[in-house]
Amino acid sequence: MAIIPSTQKFHTVAENIPTKNRGSELANSRREAFTMQDIIDTVPVPPSSPSLFEEGTGGAASTQRVGSGTASGDTSTISGGNANSASGVQSTIGGGRSNIASSGYSTVGGGYDNTASDVYSTVSGGKDNTASASSSTVGGGTYNTASGFFSVVSGGNTNTASGGRSFIGSGYANQSIGEYTVISGGSYNTASADYTTISGGSNNNANKWNATVGGGKGCTASGYYSTVGGGRFNTASGGENSTVAGGNSNSASSASSTVGGGYGNIASGNRSTVGGGAYNTVSGYKSFIGGGAYNIASSENSVIVGGSYNNTSTFASTIIAGSGITADQGGCTFVSKLSIKSIPTSAAGLPSGSVWSNGGVLNIV
Numbered sequence: 001m002a003i004i005p006s007t008q009k010f011h012t013v014a015e016n017i018p019t020k021n022r023g024s025e026l027a028n029s030r031r032e033a034f035t036m037q038d039i040i041d042t043v044p045v046p047p048s049s050p051s052l053f054e055e056g057t058g059g060a061a062s063t064q065r066v067g068s069g070t071a072s073g074d075t076s077t078i079s080g081g082n083a084n085s086a087s088g089v090q091s092t093i094g095g096g097r098s099n100i101a102s103s104g105y106s107t108v109g110g111g112y113d114n115t116a117s118d119v120y121s122t123v124s125g126g127k128d129n130t131a132s133a134s135s136s137t138v139g140g141g142t143y144n145t146a147s148g149f150f151s152v153v154s155g156g157n158t159n160t161a162s163g164g165r166s167f168i169g170s171g172y173a174n175q176s177i178g179e180y181t182v183i184s185g186g187s188y189n190t191a192s193a194d195y196t197t198i199s200g201g202s203n204n205n206a207n208k209w210n211a212t213v214g215g216g217k218g219c220t221a222s223g224y225y226s227t228v229g230g231g232r233f234n235t236a237s238g239g240e241n242s243t244v245a246g247g248n249s250n251s252a253s254s255a256s257s258t259v260g261g262g263y264g265n266i267a268s269g270n271r272s273t274v275g276g277g278a279y280n281t282v283s284g285y286k287s288f289i290g291g292g293a294y295n296i297a298s299s300e301n302s303v304i305v306g307g308s309y310n311n312t313s314t315f316a317s318t319i320i321a322g323s324g325i326t327a328d329q330g331g332c333t334f335v336s337k338l339s340i341k342s343i344p345t346s347a348a349g350l351p352s353g354s355v356w357s358n359g360g361v362l363n364i365v
Helices: 025-029 036-042
Strands: 053-055 063-065 069-071 084-086 319-321 333-335 355-358 361-364
Touching: 063 069
Parallel strands: 069 084, 319 333
Antiparallel strands: 053 063, 355 361
8 A cells, every 4th residue: 555645746638648757867766656555545535424323232123312312112203302211112302301111012292201111101291290100191281181091181381180091182280080070171171080071160079970060160060970161160960861051059959840040049959950040949849930030839730930029939730920929729720910912802602711701891701
């Protein structure tokens, strides 16, 4: 091998020109012949470019970007970021900082200080999120936890889905505890029984099977298949199928009882209904109050159309239309005043018990 001096000159000639030395003896003595290998050996080879990736510590098949962290699980991968750890078999971290994928097939897409710690668990991004159960998922946000198997927290802040197959869409400080529970959003909502649903709002609770709260604030559905549509501080707590559609501070506390709305109304009789109004109470079986205020329907199959301060007392099948009326016998209709329009003026063709006007005088057939 010969190293070509840096001051050496090269001349080329056409292929038909003989290369035999034809110069003087002095010129010929100063000539030197070099081979291609001499040229190769003389030209320095530039250092190879550093690879962006290196072999991880989990075996020949694990890969990590230089400086991104430690891929210590078999066939684990860290694509980028800083101070990340992929220790589960075939675990993956896309990037970010201080993320951990510590179980088999777990994945952290990116973000900061996220952890996927059970098999097939996933945290897509965000900060301080944890997917700690099998096949659990946190989409993003901050301080969210999916700790039930197949549970999902899509985003938000400080939400916890601890029930199996439970779901939280977003919001703040929501807890989906029962299996197959759903909280779409809102804050401080708790779905603690299986198959319960809270669509939104704040400080709502669904704590019996298949109970539902649509929204509002401070509402509770604590009966089986009970529903609170919304409003504030409403409670559907009957044995099953009780409903409060809305309003404020209403209560449906018996099976199949219903309050449509209003304020401070109570439906405590089985299959009883309060349409609305304020401070009305229906405690009789299949009894009804349409509206008004301070009415009480405490007897079976009784009806108060509206008005105020009416009371069916203990008499069943009574109907009250007016105000300030208290029933004194059953099977009757009570009114404050009665005005009959278009009354018949002849008894012809009327069934027994019908009323007709005979020259201004009421008659009964």
